[in-house]
Every structure is written in C-alpha cells, then in structure tokens.
Amino acid sequence: MTLLSASQPPLTAEPPAPPIVSVQNLQMVFQVPGGQTVALQDANLNIQKGEFISLIGPSGCGKTTLLRLLADLVQPTGGQILIGGQSPATARQNRQYGYVFQAPALMEWRSVLANVMLPLEVMNVPGDRRARAREMLNLVGLSKFERNYPWQLSGGMQQRVSIARALAFDPPLLFMDEPFGALDEITREHLNLELLRLWRETGKTVIFVTHSIPEAVFLSTRVVVMTARPGKIEGIVDVDLPQPRSDDTRESPRFFEIATEIRELLKKGHA
Amino acid sequence: MTVTARLDAPRRASPLGPLALAAGVAGLLSLCLLLARLPAAPSSGLPWLLGVLALLLVGAYGVRWIAGGEGRAAHVLPAAFTLLLGVLAAEALLRAYAVPPGLIPTPSLVLGSLWEARTVLLQDTLYTFGLEGLLGFLLGTVAGLLLALLVVRFRFLELGLLPYAALFSSIPIVALAPVIVKAVGLEWPSKTVVVAVTVLFPVVVGAVRGLQSALPMHLDLMHTYAASPAQTFREVRVPTALPFVFNALKVGSTLALISAIVAEFFGTDGHGLGFRIQIEVGRFNLSVVWAAIVLSSIVGIAFFGLINLLERRFVVTGRNA
Amino acid sequence: MTAAAPGARARRSPLLPMLAVAVVAVLLYLPLMVWANYGPAARSLASGADLGCPTALACATQLRNPVLPSPGQLAGGFGALSLPPTSPLSAPYNAVVTGGETLLGLALAVVVGLGLAVLLVASRSFERSTLPWLVASQTVPIVAIAPMLAVLLGQYGVQGFLPKAIIAAFIAFFPIAVGMSRGLRSPDALQLDLMHTYSASAGQTFRLLRFPASLPYLFTALKVAATAALVGSIVAEISTISFSGLGKMLAENSRASDTIALWIIMVYGAVLGVALVGLIGLIERVATPWKART
Numbered sequence: 001m002t003l004l005s006a007s008q009p010p011l012t013a014e015p016p017a018p019p020i021v022s023v024q025n026l027q028m029v030f031q032v033p034g035g036q037t038v039a040l041q042d043a044n045l046n047i048q049k050g051e052f053i054s055l056i057g058p059s060g061c062g063k064t065t066l067l068r069l070l071a072d073l074v075q076p077t078g079g080q081i082l083i084g085g086q087s088p089a090t091a092r093q094n095r096q097y098g099y100v101f102q103a104p105a106l107m108e109w110r111s112v113l114a115n116v117m118l119p120l121e122v123m124n125v126p127g128d129r130r131a132r133a134r135e136m137l138n139l140v141g142l143s144k145f146e147r148n149y150p151w152q153l154s155g156g157m158q159q160r161v162s163i164a165r166a167l168a169f170d171p172p173l174l175f176m177d178e179p180f181g182a183l184d185e186i187t188r189e190h191l192n193l194e195l196l197r198l199w200r201e202t203g204k205t206v207i208f209v210t211h212s213i214p215e216a217v218f219l220s221t222r223v224v225v226m227t228a229r230p231g232k233i234e235g236i237v238d239v240d241l242p243q244p245r246s247d248d249t250r251e252s253p254r255f256f257e258i259a260t261e262i263r264e265l266l267k268k269g270h271a
Numbered sequence: 272m273t274v275t276a277r278l279d280a281p282r283r284a285s286p287l288g289p290l291a292l293a294a295g296v297a298g299l300l301s302l303c304l305l306l307a308r309l310p311a312a313p314s315s316g317l318p319w320l321l322g323v324l325a326l327l328l329v330g331a332y333g334v335r336w337i338a339g340g341e342g343r344a345a346h347v348l349p350a351a352f353t354l355l356l357g358v359l360a361a362e363a364l365l366r367a368y369a370v371p372p373g374l375i376p377t378p379s380l381v382l383g384s385l386w387e388a389r390t391v392l393l394q395d396t397l398y399t400f401g402l403e404g405l406l407g408f409l410l411g412t413v414a415g416l417l418l419a420l421l422v423v424r425f426r427f428l429e430l431g432l433l434p435y436a437a438l439f440s441s442i443p444i445v446a447l448a449p450v451i452v453k454a455v456g457l458e459w460p461s462k463t464v465v466v467a468v469t470v471l472f473p474v475v476v477g478a479v480r481g482l483q484s485a486l487p488m489h490l491d492l493m494h495t496y497a498a499s500p501a502q503t504f505r506e507v508r509v510p511t512a513l514p515f516v517f518n519a520l521k522v523g524s525t526l527a528l529i530s531a532i533v534a535e536f537f538g539t540d541g542h543g544l545g546f547r548i549q550i551e552v553g554r555f556n557l558s559v560v561w562a563a564i565v566l567s568s569i570v571g572i573a574f575f576g577l578i579n580l581l582e583r584r585f586v587v588t589g590r591n592a
Numbered sequence: 593m594t595a596a597a598p599g600a601r602a603r604r605s606p607l608l609p610m611l612a613v614a615v616v617a618v619l620l621y622l623p624l625m626v627w628a629n630y631g632p633a634a635r636s637l638a639s640g641a642d643l644g645c646p647t648a649l650a651c652a653t654q655l656r657n658p659v660l661p662s663p664g665q666l667a668g669g670f671g672a673l674s675l676p677p678t679s680p681l682s683a684p685y686n687a688v689v690t691g692g693e694t695l696l697g698l699a700l701a702v703v704v705g706l707g708l709a710v711l712l713v714a715s716r717s718f719e720r721s722t723l724p725w726l727v728a729s730q731t732v733p734i735v736a737i738a739p740m741l742a743v744l745l746g747q748y749g750v751q752g753f754l755p756k757a758i759i760a761a762f763i764a765f766f767p768i769a770v771g772m773s774r775g776l777r778s779p780d781a782l783q784l785d786l787m788h789t790y791s792a793s794a795g796q797t798f799r800l801l802r803f804p805a806s807l808p809y810l811f812t813a814l815k816v817a818a819t820a821a822l823v824g825s826i827v828a829e830i831s832t833i834s835f836s837g838l839g840k841m842l843a844e845n846s847r848a849s850d851t852i853a854l855w856i857i858m859v860y861g862a863v864l865g866v867a868l869v870g871l872i873g874l875i876e877r878v879a880t881p882w883k884a885r886t
Contacts, residue, residue: 334717334721335715335717336717337717338716338717338718338719338720338721339716339717345720346720349717349720349721350720350721350722350723350724350725352721353721353722353725354725374744374747375744426604427609427612428609428613430604430605430606430609430610431606431608431609431610431611431612431613432609432613434606434610435610435613435614438862438866439862441819441862441865441866441869442858442861442862442865443819443822443823443826443861443862443864443865444823445823445826445827445830445839445842445861446826446838446842446857446858446860446861446862447858447861449842449845449846449854449857449858450851450854450855450858453659453849453851453854454628454659454660454851524731525730525731525733528733529733529735529823532733532735532736533735533823533827536739536827536830537846538846544736545736548736548739548740549739549831552739552740552743552831555743557740560739560740561740563736564733564736564737564740567732567733567736568728568732568733571731571732571733572728572731572732574731575731
C-alpha cells in the first residue's frame, strides 16, 4: 500500500508550497426521512497545484459530495475547506474553478459557441469573448461546430463543449464529476487522452470523480480511494506512471499493479 | 405494423390512383352542376345517393393512393382532397334530397352568403376577434405572466393563490360571461374582460410550471459562476419556461375566440360573430350562420398558427425540427 | 448539526395563505362593489323610487339588481336558490340535469371517438385524410355550432335531454378522438416488437397492448373535453326551449336581470365543472391503477 503524499518536503531550505486545496476533518451528514445519512466522515486531503486527483469509490462513498462541498454547492456540517487559502464560498465568488457535471448540462436554446460564452457573459469578462470561446472550442477540437445546437451533437461532443465552457474563463481549478460516465468505452478512452492533453497544455489542477479504476489510474497523479457507509477516504494511491501517457500506458504491467492496489483498497473498505 | 399494412394499399406505379381521384372529383362536380340545372327537385333522392356514394368510393380510392406515398404531397394533399370530396358530396346530397336551406344550407349557398354579407361579417370578425379576442388575449397573457412572476417570487402567493386559479379556471365560460356582462356592460369591453379572465389562468399555471422546471444542473452551473439571481433568471429560468408558456398560449388562443363568441350570446350592442350567429339562428338564416362559423374557424386556425409560428421563432427544440 | 437532504422542499399547509388571500380579496372587493353600485343606486333614488334606504351609499348593498352583489346578498341568494335541493327550480337540481346531459354526451363521445381512433391507427391514409381536420377542429370555436345544432335537432323532433347530450358529444368528440389515437399509437417500438415475437394477432396487440396504453391519454383528453362539453350543454340549453338545466336558469335570469341569481348560477357552474373533472379523475384511478400519481 503506497500512502505517499506528493508533497515530500525537498531537502533545500525552500518552504513547501501551500496546497491549493486543503480539506480538514470534513464531515457531511444529511437529514433524510427516517434518520440521518453520513455522506462523508472525517475526510482529510491536501492537493498541490498542478496535480490530477481522481476520487474513486462505489456509490454512496461521498466522492460527488466531496466535490460539491469543494465547489460550494453544499455546506459541510463539520470541518474546514480551504481553496487557494480561501473558503469555498469566496473561491466561488472569485471564480476559482470550473465545474463539469455528469451530464453536459448545455443550454438547448444556445448555440455551441454561445454555450461556451455563457460564463464569460455572466462573469462580465472583459475582452473579446467570442475569440476566447473560439479558442476554447479549438482546444477541444470542435471549432467546426460553433454554430450548431446541442441536440445536433453526440454525447461525447456535448461533453467536450461542456469542458470548453469550464475552461473558458481560465480558472486555476477544474472540478469534474464523472464527466465521461454516460459514454461508451471507446469514446471514453479517446476523451481521456484529450483531457490529459488539455491538462498538460493548460497546467490546471484537476479533481476528477469516477467509478472506473482504469480511468482513474490512466488520468491521475494520485488516486483518492473512498468507501461507503459511512463515506470516508480509505487511502490515497500514488500513480507514478510516466508522462505523457498514451494508450500503451494502459497495457503496461505497472498500470495493472496500481489498478490492483486500488481494487484491493476498495474491497477492503467494502468488507 | 400488421394492422396498417392490411388496410392501406401498397403503392404501385399505376396511374389508377390519380385517375380515380380526378374521376371522383369531376364526377361529384358534374352531379352538383346537373342538380343545379334541374328545374325542380328530383322525385327520388335514392339514385343520386347511390351515385354520390359510388363516386365517393372512387375518390376515396384515389385519396388512399396519394396517402400511401412519402413525400410532402402525401402529407398535405389527402386532407385537402377529403375536404373537397366531402363538400361536393354534401352539396349534391343536400340538393338531391331537397333539404330546405333553413335547415341545412348547401355549401354553395354558404359561400354565396359569405360573399354577400362580407362587409357585415368582416366587421363582426374585427369586432369579435380584434377588439374582444385579441385584446383580451393580450391582457390576459400580460396579467398572467406578471402574476406568475409574483407567485414564483413569493412562496406565500404560490400556496395561497394558485389553488384559486385552478378553481376559477373550472368556471364554465358560459356561466362566467353573464356575470361579467352584467357588471361591465353590453359593449365590447365586457367580452374583452371575459376573454382576459379565461386566458389568465392557463397562462399563470403554465408560466409558473415553466419557471419552476429549471434543471437543477443548470441552476448549479450558474451557482458555480457566482451569478446573480437576475442573471440566473434571465439565462436559465426564462428560456426553460418558454415552451410551457407557449403551450399555455396555444390553449389560450382557442379559448379566446370561444369565450368572445359565447360571451356575446349574453348581450352585445349589435356587433360580433356570436351576436350574428344568435340572431340569424333565430331568423333561420342558416347560410349566414354557417358563413360566420366558417369565418370564425378560419380566424381560429390562423390565430393558433400564428402562435405556433412565434413558438418556432423563440423556442429551440431540436426534436421537432 | 445536520442539513436537509438535497432536493427536499419544505411542506407548508396552503390553508393559511389561502385564507389570507381570500380575506384580502374580499377587502378589495367591498369598496369596488360600493363604488360600482353607487351610480345606479343614486339614479334610482333620484328617479323617486322607494328603495327602503336613505342614501345612495346605504343602498349600494341593497339594490335588487346590483352591478356587483354584496357578500350578504350572495349568501341570501345562495340559500334562496339552493333550497329545497330537490325542487326543479333549485340550482342544485338543474346543475345535476346539466351534468347528466354532459356525462351522457361524454360517454357517447368516448364510444364514437374510440371507433374513430381505431380507424385512424389502422389506416395511414385515413389518418392523413382526417386527422388534420380533427386537430384543426380543436382550434375552431365549435361551440358556435351549438345554437344551430340545437334548433336543427328540435326541428327533427329531438327534444329535451337528448339534443343537449348530442351537442356535448359533438364538442367532446374531437379532443377525445385525437387523444385516443395518440394513445393507441403510444406503445414503444420495443413493446410492439415483443408482441411480434409472440406472433400476436392485430386484435391481441390491440387488446393487450394498445388499448391499455391509450387509457391515460383518454382520461387526459376527457378532462379537457369535459369542460368544453359542459359549455356546449349549457349553450344548447340556452338556445332552445329547455325545461331544466343551468342554461335554462341562466336564460331566465339573464332576461330578468337578476344579477344575484347569475352569480349563484356561476358558482354552481364552477362546482359542476370541478365535480365533472373530479368524477373523471376517480374513474381514472379505478381504470388505470398502474399509473404513477404525481
């Protein structure tokens, strides 16, 4: 079991960089008819700038809850979160992150380009918004479709637009909640490669929720393994596979080892 | 679809179809002209009935043939020809059986009355549709939208006002109209009020439902943008509500015309389609009554079509494109 | 410390807000009523009539034919017109008569509508020829035909209860036929394929799949048709010499300018409309027990 934290202090006198996301003793308890549900219990996590973190676990393990807590979409019942040294609410006001949902959540009444421009309009971003949106569409390879409407695009393409939209206002963080869950395996693997390319080119910190072990291993620098009832972090696995990763990476023995490690952790928590 | 296959004709490249259609139409037309030329009503209607039925069958075969196709024509023409055949058959049969025009006027008589009384009827239409129907529709829609905004903004109003809206919408127009006409007067404003009240409730209900049906995911998205409530309203709630509002407007458009006409039954100052229908029924001038009904039907369909057009313009629904 | 589960919405009782709204509405109505009745009251007094009250203001709530009745007058009129309930002159009795006509008309419309819907689904050419007209007819003020139809039927000796029912049926027929045809065609392609794998005959597919699937559509259309048919019945009653029914009461009191009676009849009309839709809802619950209730 590799429980290394990525921030091993270097041997020079340089102080370690503060984590961009810091989660301490986080707790989330929901009131449901007939009692309470402990969605998240005592979670602790530090994420450095530029990492690609996956949250993986079965349903009910709290991974989506954790992401939503970070995004200030829900308030914790205990514990503390710091994003770039600020509270999640302040981070949200300062537009520190882009959120990609499980479904594309595009607005049917806007064209693809207009959809990508939406955050720029809402946030009143100065400058040429059209050009910026076009740039983002180009980044995800959908320039040709800027005038189309969402219903004319496949699921995978819509999700790419959703990612372009999240990147449009250049936030330092990217929160992604099982964005490729509804897609077929082949499209998914392709989009995984695309996402890694985007990550490399933009240098953002990505927190990615998934329930697919291969996806988590392929994409991440570290994988946070969570288990359910109550939701908690079972362990954190370091993924020391070389970058840039390619389809060959998926077939390497080390890939298999890490995936097995994660699987064992999941089984342990499930027992 | 085995059931469909049995009753529909497989499409062959034969000229029989269009020929049958032409034969049916031409045949019925000639029967009508023949009957028109007769000096007196025929002694027996039976031979004519058989003739009409036979020609209808021939024509129906032709229509069936057209309907079997796939192109644009196959969608539009069958209905058009059915109307034509039906009108011609009605004309022929009514003449053959010498039905008194005070009972059921022939289509040609109706068209004739439509032309003769055109100024009066157009005036009536302007009155009923323009002043009462359209104006009432606009008033009811605006009031309904404003009310819906209030209801969505204040939960108290949603709980306290909406049940009454449902209650009031079940008052049959014909019971509401006399009360309002008595209160407001015999002239057109009373009917406008009736129309406005009738249109108000579907619009409120539809708009409230629409404004409350925003996708949670879209609302979350705006939350992550730290968008203001006004921005969220403008970018998410309003576009999501539009399809619901237009549905309500379509319902309202039909109700508007019906309400105006029915309200006129309870008192007018001598204008309007409803008034005309009531008066002429009493005088047994049924051809004018039918002319008025034809006119109100055309106006009704046109109004509905207009709303549909507006909907296409403002609402993006990929599936129906 | 706990939080509410995501998506939960507080359930408050609507009674208090409804009461508050009602009180506000009445408070707004009273000055409006006085203002509306003031004019006629003043004119009446000026012409020397003895109304039993000293000033126009006091008379505003006492007029025999007010522009807007006072709550007191409404309550009094309500009692006068409702009791005894079994009397042929009372509003409840007439409401039941009109309701009966409408229900009979709806039943007729369902039978004929179902037949037409089956034809519409069975033959595509029939559908293409007639469905556009059926749909268009819903945007047409069919109720305009009611007076004429009533007189026509009267000429042919069809009097009393039946012509109103026929007119109600005529009006209800179109939305029911359209709704049912949509319902008969609603089964999933997958479900139709399933029947095909059973080598089911057209009749079996109809009985076991299409017809049950169409029932929810039927009831939706019935509720819409019921209100329209009710209007039709009442209009038919007004247009001919009727011996009973809300329409007959409306016609009498409209001519007699009995405003208060008109308001009472309006209330009964609303109650009848609600009752009809409620009855259809009840039948729906029994006929489609599988449907999820929101």
